[in-house]
Amino acid sequence: MAADKLDGLAGVLDSSVILTTDEDMAPYLADWRGRYAGRARAVLRPHSVGEVSAILRWASATLTPVFPQGGNTGLVGGATPDERGTGVVLELGRLNRIQDIDTAGNTLVVEAGAILANVQQAAADAGRLFPMSLGSEGSCQIGGIIATNAGGIHVIRYGTTRELVLGLDYVLADGTIVHGLKRLAKNNTGYDLRNLLIGSEGTLAVITAAALKLFPRPAASASACCAVASPQKAVDLLSLLRERLVGRISSFELMCDGEMGLVLAGDASLRLPVAARAPWYVFIEVADSGGESVLVEALTAVLGRCLEDGTILDAAIAQNEAQAKAIWHLRFAVSEANRRAGPNVSHDTSVATADVPAFLAAVSAALKDRFPPARPLFVGHVGDGNIHVVALFPRDGFQGPAAFEATASAVNDCVFAVVQRFNGSISAEHGIGRSLAGHLPGHTDPAAYRLMRGIKQLYDPLGILNPGKVLSRA
Amino acid sequence: MKLLVCVKRVVDFNVKIRVKPDGSGVELANIKMSMNPFDEIAVEEAVRLKEQGKVTEIVAVSIGPQQAGETIRTALAMGADRGILVKTDATVEPLAVAKILAKVVEQEKPDLVIMGKQAIDDDANQTGQMLAALLGWPQGTFAFKVAVGEGSIDVTREVDGGLQTVGLKLPAIVTTDLRLNEPRYASLPNIMKAKKKPLDETSPETLGIDVSPRLKVIKTVEPGGRKAGVKVGSVAELVQKLKVEAGVL
Numbered sequence A: 001m002a003a004d005k006l007d008g009l010a011g012v013l014d015s016s017v018i019l020t021t022d023e024d025m026a027p028y029l030a031d032w033r034g035r036y037a038g039r040a041r042a043v044l045r046p047h048s049v050g051e052v053s054a055i056l057r058w059a060s061a062t063l064t065p066v067f068p069q070g071g072n073t074g075l076v077g078g079a080t081p082d083e084r085g086t087g088v089v090l091e092l093g094r095l096n097r098i099q100d101i102d103t104a105g106n107t108l109v110v111e112a113g114a115i116l117a118n119v120q121q122a123a124a125d126a127g128r129l130f131p132m133s134l135g136s137e138g139s140c141q142i143g144g145i146i147a148t149n150a151g152g153i154h155v156i157r158y159g160t161t162r163e164l165v166l167g168l169d170y171v172l173a174d175g176t177i178v179h180g181l182k183r184l185a186k187n188n189t190g191y192d193l194r195n196l197l198i199g200s201e202g203t204l205a206v207i208t209a210a211a212l213k214l215f216p217r218p219a220a221s222a223s224a225c226c227a228v229a230s231p232q233k234a235v236d237l238l239s240l241l242r243e244r245l246v247g248r249i250s251s252f253e254l255m256c257d258g259e260m261g262l263v264l265a266g267d268a269s270l271r272l273p274v275a276a277r278a279p280w281y282v283f284i285e286v287a288d289s290g291g292e293s294v295l296v297e298a299l300t301a302v303l304g305r306c307l308e309d310g311t312i313l314d315a316a317i318a319q320n321e322a323q324a325k326a327i328w329h330l331r332f333a334v335s336e337a338n339r340r341a342g343p344n345v346s347h348d349t350s351v352a353t354a355d356v357p358a359f360l361a362a363v364s365a366a367l368k369d370r371f372p373p374a375r376p377l378f379v380g381h382v383g384d385g386n387i388h389v390v391a392l393f394p395r396d397g398f399q400g401p402a403a404f405e406a407t408a409s410a411v412n413d414c415v416f417a418v419v420q421r422f423n424g425s426i427s428a429e430h431g432i433g434r435s436l437a438g439h440l441p442g443h444t445d446p447a448a449y450r451l452m453r454g455i456k457q458l459y460d461p462l463g464i465l466n467p468g469k470v471l472s473r474a
Numbered sequence B: 001m002k003l004l005v006c007v008k009r010v011v012d013f014n015v016k017i018r019v020k021p022d023g024s025g026v027e028l029a030n031i032k033m034s035m036n037p038f039d040e041i042a043v044e045e046a047v048r049l050k051e052q053g054k055v056t057e058i059v060a061v062s063i064g065p066q067q068a069g070e071t072i073r074t075a076l077a078m079g080a081d082r083g084i085l086v087k088t089d090a091t092v093e094p095l096a097v098a099k100i101l102a103k104v105v106e107q108e109k110p111d112l113v114i115m116g117k118q119a120i121d122d123d124a125n126q127t128g129q130m131l132a133a134l135l136g137w138p139q140g141t142f143a144f145k146v147a148v149g150e151g152s153i154d155v156t157r158e159v160d161g162g163l164q165t166v167g168l169k170l171p172a173i174v175t176t177d178l179r180l181n182e183p184r185y186a187s188l189p190n191i192m193k194a195k196k197k198p199l200d201e202t203s204p205e206t207l208g209i210d211v212s213p214r215l216k217v218i219k220t221v222e223p224g225g226r227k228a229g230v231k232v233g234s235v236a237e238l239v240q241k242l243k244v245e246a247g248v249l
C-alpha cells in the first residue's frame, strides 16, 4: 500500500528525485550527533520549487509526514525523521542556485539548499561579506540556518540569522507557494511572517529561497588567543575591549582547558597558541575598514594593558592569516572533538553576559554533585552570554542507548534548573527540534506556548510538517 | 656566534592575489602583507639555535619600505635581538638584495646567515645563492635540518629524490625549506618586549648600492583556469583516455 502512494508521487516527479534504497537513504536518516536513527519511505531531493510544491500537495492529500532537511548538521534532531517510517525526508540540496548579488543594495538572493560556505564565497568574490559563520558552514544550508535561526561566532557584531534575512520564499503544507523575496530594509506591511518562519525548524513551511543582507568586507582583521584564569576575567576582558575597540569586535569566544585538551588530543598537528596551558582561553577576532597595522596595534595595546593588570595571563597574536586560521581552527574543532571523546550531553544555554561566571560555577557544581563520573566542559560565545555546557561521560559509561537517553534527560533537567535560576534560555541557538520538545512547555510562559500551538495549527492543520519537532505530539 | 636572518614583507600567503587590469603587476593596495613564510622558518630556526645556546645574537634584516619595519618587529617578537631596516620604496631585484646583504654582512660580521629559499611573491630562488657567491661563502640551500658544530654546520637539504647532507665551514649561508620547522606564535609578552628592541635604519644609498632594476616586467597574467573534468563510464574508458587523450600511459 505504501508503494502505491509513492507511485502516485512517482508519476509527478522525475525519478532522480526519489531515493528509496536503504543505502541511498542512510545519510539522511541519522542526525549529526548520532543520537537518532529514523526511518522513511523515501528521501526526496527536488530540483525546483514546483517539485517542492508537488511533493507537499501529495503529502497533504495522502497525510504523509514530511521531514524537511538541509545539510543535516542540526544538533537537536530536528531534521531526522521519526522511527515510524511513515513519512518522507524532503532534502533541499538541489535548490542551490545563487540568483542575484546586488553590491549597491548589499543583498544576495539564493535558493534554500545552497551551502553556507558557497554563499560566503560568492559574497567574497563580489567584494562583500556574508557574516554568518559556524563550525558546520561547509555542509549546512541557507534554509537550515534560517529554519534554526543559527548564531555562530559573529553574532556579537552582526546578530543571528534573523538579522541577516530580508525576505523569504516558502511553500506551505498544502503546496501553496508564498512569494516574499523582498530585498527591502524597511517593510512594515502587516504581520512579519518572515520572522515567524525564521527559527520555525521546518514545522510551519518549507523555505525555498531567501534574500540575505551583505556587509562591506573589513579590509583589516586581527586574531588572538588569550589565556585567562577565570570566566570573570574573560567578561572583564570583553568589557574593556568593547570600550576600547568600539564596534570592531567580530568574535569573542571562551573555552575551558578540558575542552582544549580534547581538541589538541584529537589532532597531533594542532598547537596551543599560548606558551602554557591555562584554566580558560579566549578567542578574539577584531576587524574594521581601516589599516591593518593600526588595528593590530590597537588590539596589542589593549591586550598589553590586560596582561599588565592581570586580566589575562598570556596571549598570542596571529602574525599572518595562516596563524589566524590555526587559532580559529581550535575553536571550530570542538564539536568534532566532543563527538570523538565519548558519550556526551550537550546544552546550548544562554544567560545575561554578566551572569556567565556565576552560571558556570553553579552548573559546574550541580553537575559534579549529581553526576560525579561526568566531566563538565564549557565553550561558547561569551559576548552573547551563550555557553555550551557539555557533560562528558566515560566511554563505557552506558549499557545501550536507552540508558544513555535516561541519563541525558536527567542531565538536561539538572542544567536547565540552573538556567531557570538565572532566567536564561535552554536553547540559545540550536533550536528545540526533537531533543528539547519535551522540555519546552516547562520553560515557556503557558500563554506563549498556547499561541505557538495555535500558530502551528494555522500553518499546518493536518500536522504533516516535521511532526514531533519543537512542539511535542499532542 | 652571531647570526643574521633576512625577512621580507610579502603579500600574505592566504590572500588570493589579483593581477592589475593593465597587466603591469599584481594589486597591492589594501592587501594583507606578512612575513615571507620561508623567512618565518629562518627566524624560528635562528631562535631555536639561540635557545640551544649555540647563538648569542640574532640580527634581523629587511629591505623594503617603512612598513617592512613591522616585519622586523615580528621577527623581534619571535626572538631576534635587534633589527636593521634598509629602507627603500624601489623594487629591489635579487641581485641588488644580495649586494645590500653582502654590505650588511661586511658591517655586522655574522658567522651564519639564514634566509628563505625564496620569497613567495616573486619566487626567484636566487638571493641566497647570489649572496654566497658575492661573499665567497659556502651555501646550504633548501635546508630540512641544520646541526651547528664547532666552526662548521651540517645542513640536510631537500633534493630531488631525497635528502642530502652537506658539511659547511662557517661563516656560511643557509636557505630554509618548508619542513625545517614550524614557526612559533608571537606571544604578547614578547611582542611588548620587541617594541623596546633596537631597530636601526639605513638605505641602499648609504650602503653605496645601486638598486636600479636590470629586468623589465613585460606582462603579468593570471594562470589559466583549470579545465573541468569529465566522468568516465568504466576503467577501460579511463585507460583509453589516459593513453590517447592525455598521452601519459
Ligand SMILES: Cc1cc2nc3c(=O)[nH]c(=O)nc-3n(C[C@H](O)[C@H](O)[C@H](O)COP(=O)(O)OP(=O)(O)OC[C@H]3O[C@@H](n4cnc5c(N)ncnc54)[C@H](O)[C@@H]3O)c2cc1C
Binding pocket: A032, A067, A068, A069, A070, A071, A072, A073, A074, A075, A077, A078, A079, A092, A112, A113, A133, A134, A135, A136, A139, A140, A141, A142, A143, A144, A145, A146, A147, A148, A149, A150, A151, A152, A153, A201, A202, A203, A205, A206, A207, A208, A335, A336, A429, A430, A433, A466, A469
Ligand atoms: C560542527 C557544528 C557546529 C555548529 N555550530 C553552530 C553554531 O555555532 N551556532 C549555531 O547556531 N548552530 C551551530 N550548529 C548547528 C546548526 O543549527 C546547524 O549547523 C545549521 O543551522 C543547520 O543547518 P542544516 O542545513 O544542516 O539544517 P538541518 O540540520 O538539515 O535542519 C535543521 C532544522 O531546519 C529544518 N530545515 C532545514 N532546511 C529547511 C528548509 N529549507 N525549510 C524548512 N525547514 C528546514 C529541519 O527540518 C530541521 O528542523 C553546528 C553544527 C555542527 C555540526
Ligand SMILES: Cc1cc2nc3c(=O)[nH]c(=O)nc-3n(C[C@H](O)[C@H](O)[C@H](O)COP(=O)(O)OP(=O)(O)OC[C@H]3O[C@@H](n4cnc5c(N)ncnc54)[C@H](O)[C@@H]3O)c2cc1C
Binding pocket: none
Ligand atoms: C512628525 C512625525 C514624524 C514621524 N517620523 C517618523 C519616522 O521618521 N519614522 C517612522 O517610522 N515613523 C515616523 N512617524 C510615525 C510613527 O509611526 C509614530 O511617530 C510612532 O512610531 C508611533 O508612536 P505613538 O506612540 O505615537 O503611537 P500611536 O500613533 O498612538 O499608535 C500607533 C499604532 O500603534 C498602536 N499602539 C500604540 N501603543 C501601543 C501599545 N502599547 N501596544 C499595542 N499597540 C500600540 C496603536 O493602536 C496604533 O495602531 C512620524 C510621525 C510624525 C507625526
